[in-house]
Amino acid sequence: xxxxxxxxxxxxxxxxxxxxxxxxxxxxxxxxxxxxxxxxxxxxxxxxxxxxxxxxxxxxxxxxxxxxxxxxxxxxxxxxxxxxxxxxxxxxxxxxxxxxxxxxxxxxxxxxxxxxxxxxxxxxxxxxxxxxxxxxxxxxxxxxxxxxxxxxxxxxxxxxxxxxxxxxxxxxxxxxxxxxxxxxxxxxxxxxxxxxxxxxxxxxxxxxxxxxxxxxxxxxxxxxxxxxxxxxxxxxxxxxxxxxxxxxxxxxxxxxxxxxxxxxxxxxxxxxxxxxxxxxxxxxxxxxxxxx
Numbered sequence: 136x137x138x139x140x141x142x143x144x145x146x147x148x149x150x151x152x153x154x155x156x157x158x159x160x161x162x163x164x165x166x167x168x169x170x171x172x173x174x175x176x177x178x179x180x181x182x183x184x185x186x187x188x189x190x191x192x193x194x195x196x197x198x199x200x201x202x203x204x205x206x207x208x209x210x211x212x213x214x215x216x217x218x219x220x221x222x223x224x225x226x227x228x229x230x231x232x233x234x235x236x237x238x239x240x241x242x243x244x245x246x247x248x249x250x251x252x253x254x255x256x257x258x259x260x261x262x263x264x265x266x267x268x269x270x271x272x273x274x275x276x277x278x279x280x281x282x283x284x285x286x287x288x289x290x291x292x293x294x295x296x297x298x299x300x301x302x303x304x305x306x307x308x309x310x311x312x313x314x315x316x317x318x319x320x321x322x323x324x325x326x327x328x329x330x331x332x333x334x335x336x337x338x339x340x341x342x343x344x345x346x347x348x349x350x351x352x353x354x355x356x357x358x359x360x361x362x363x364x365x366x367x368x369x370x371x372x373x374x375x376x377x378x379x380x381x382x383x384x385x386x387x388x389x390x391x392x393x394x395x396x397x398x399x400x401x402x403x404x405x406x407x408x409x410x411x412x413x414x415x416x417x418x419x420x421x422x423x424x425x426x427x
Contacts, residue, residue: 142179156293177220186264193207197219211261
């Protein structure tokens, strides 16, 4: 599965990039020929949260919670994890994009005079931010840095990242984003792992990628996972995906191939075999039994 941040870093000819640490990156991309993904539907993931403002064009983020069409004038926070990106090759896509690690968000908000509070228990994968005049002006002002010939000092770039976070936190209408930020600051590691797995089990990430999303080494991830779920990651993922596929076949009228793909199975033969072993019926027979 493609890492979004690493993919963008590989195309400096299309995206001018500034960094102020190893993990903080801003990118401005516009030309229609900058096709980072070559297919209309690309499965990708990000190990960091990112915030962006769309200046032109549109794309659709397909997540486990549903689809989000994002176009010109939209400002969104996308939580770290996996999704399927739907592209429109007849139009360009122009945006200002910030990848921001959890630690940086938490460190910035600790300096805020007014504390933020947690109001949600569950968060959408794509959180819409209110595109106020102040926030729009902030993103538009970034254009001057990308269109210039000199590279801003790293200290200045860090201030811009902090300004972005504080601008979002200063607007009480961004209640879901603020609650999510609060969760990053206060959530125990065990809860964080559970939330990350439940949000992303239907995407075919490797165990190493799941470990990165959970801010752990692979060995620590396996150990903590076993303590939390009383099962191995492989067995837990298989069961969750099979239950998801069963639900899609029985309740959503999905085809066998769509049910398998949307549940995290990339190989249809493996899906059919695993489904029959678990439920003593093939997915095709299960679908026919439901519709008959």
